[in-house]
Amino acid sequence: MISPFFLDWQCERLGSSPQKALEKLAAFQLTALNKTLAHAKLNSRFYKNHLKGVKDIPNFDAFEQIPFTLDQDIRGKSSWFLAVSQDEISRIVTLETSGTTAPPKRLFFTDSDLEVTIDFFSRVLSHLTCPGERGLILLPGNTPASAGDLLKTALARIKVVGIVPGIIHDFDETLDLLFTHTPTLVIGLPVQVLGLGELIHQGHHPLNFVRHIILTSDSVVPAVKQRVEKSFDCPVFDHYGMTETGFGGGIDCFAHGGYHLRETDLYFEIIDPDTGRTLPDGRWGEIVVTTLNRRGMPLIRYRTGDISRFINEPCPCGSPFRRMDYIHCRLxxxxxxxxxxxxxxxxxxxxxxxxxxxxxxxxxxxxxxxxxxxxxxxxxxxxxxxxxxxxxxxxxxxxxxxxxxxxxxxxxxxxxxxxxxxxxxxxxxxxxxxxxx
Ligand SMILES: [Zn+2]
The missing domain is CATH 3.30.300.30 (ANL, C-terminal domain)
Structure with missing residues (x-):
């Protein structure tokens, strides 16, 4: 029996039973979208102008008429998106695009913005770890509120010790860490975890304590997932998220049929990248995301450039919510x-x-x-x-x-x-x- 991933968490936040969760989610999201629009229009220099004339929306169709936010809107003028005073910002993430002269993009987060991500991570990770275990996080974690740091905090809440050495630089060092801490969970970049698994397998190291692996920060094709599963001999999960979504976005469950989404914090749409029209479930298109309840830097109809589709068939895990298919490509x-x-x-x-x-x-x-x-x-x-x-x-x-x-x-x-x-x-x-x- 597969347990539905973070369904209890979504139901708690919706104040709903699993049976009524879908209906409650729609009402919850509509209210949250209106709150986000009001907060952004009132407090963000960019959205004051961008959303001029936009009134409260009565339904999702009306929301689809609102203009998109583009990557280039944010680059070079990120502070225009701030919707709280600078004093309330506890984390600024700067994203450069390598190989281009594009100005950097900055994302601002308050403590409460980061808190909802930690809450999401801890609920997801509680499906994959037990109290007293250890998780090895092979992601950047030196900076407070970096992805590695947030994951470590999330693990601590469920009484799991997070070890955050950062991105792998040396195989022998990482192998030492593995055998010293014997983590049951490993989280890392797809290509690095693939390399780690292959070298471990080839060196015949008796690594039998890792029970779950999460690949994140880049898209994962089935060939990579299968090789990692084989070398570590355990299930591999694919996490979808980006800094704009507050790091966390969605993850597949034990049924491995696409991402269960963090839909009480994020509103997802799939659009035709050429026409901008919202596409029906099942059609491939560009993912557009709107932050719900984000205070520091709300993003409204942000075009991610990632290609996916919604899957409306029920997941074998029992979650009633729609899933998003694995990322096919970036535009x-x-x-x-x-x-x-x-x-x-x-x-x-x-x-x-x-x-x-x-x-x-x-x-x-x-x-x-x-x-x-x-x-x-x-x-x-x-x-x-x-x-x-x-x-x-x-x-x-x-x-x-x-x-x-x-x-x-x-x-x-x-x-x-x-x-x-x-x-x-x-x-x-x-x-x-x-x-x-
Ligand atoms: Zn599922």
């Missing part, structure tokens, strides 16, 4: 080739991470012959002897999603090289195709 990571075909990092991930020995890879698109784009790949592996560039090229050439582009001359395969995988070189943000951004 900015989809390239349109001269023949109109799309090239997306997650397709390459699924293809290349299936190959034994591939622990990470860098990929770039550059100018090729004529109108063609040239695909160049650097495969990172623990053993350069087991990866042969010719075999990688053969796999790429055979794959159905690349074949038409290769045949038509819209795409050509350039150099394929190998390098030794190093934890310290892991890209810490969302991985992307480089070159033609």
């Amino acid at each position: 900015s990571h989809i390239f349109v080739l001269p023949n109109g075909k799309h090239l997306c990092l997650s397709d390459l991930d699924e293809l290349l991470f299936k190959i034994p020995g591939v622990m990470d890879f860098d990929v770039s698109l550059g100018p090729g012959l004529g109108a063609a784009f040239k695909l160049e790949i650097l495969i990172k592996t623990h053993d350069k002897e087991i990866i042969r560039p010719g075999e990688i090229e053969a796999v790429l050439s055979r794959t159905p999603f690349l074949r038409p582009s290769l045949d038509s001359g819209a795409l050509e395969i350039g150099s394929i090289q190998t390098a030794v995988f190093e934890f310290k070189d892991t890209y810490q943000g969302k991985r992307r195709i480089m070159g033609l951004c």
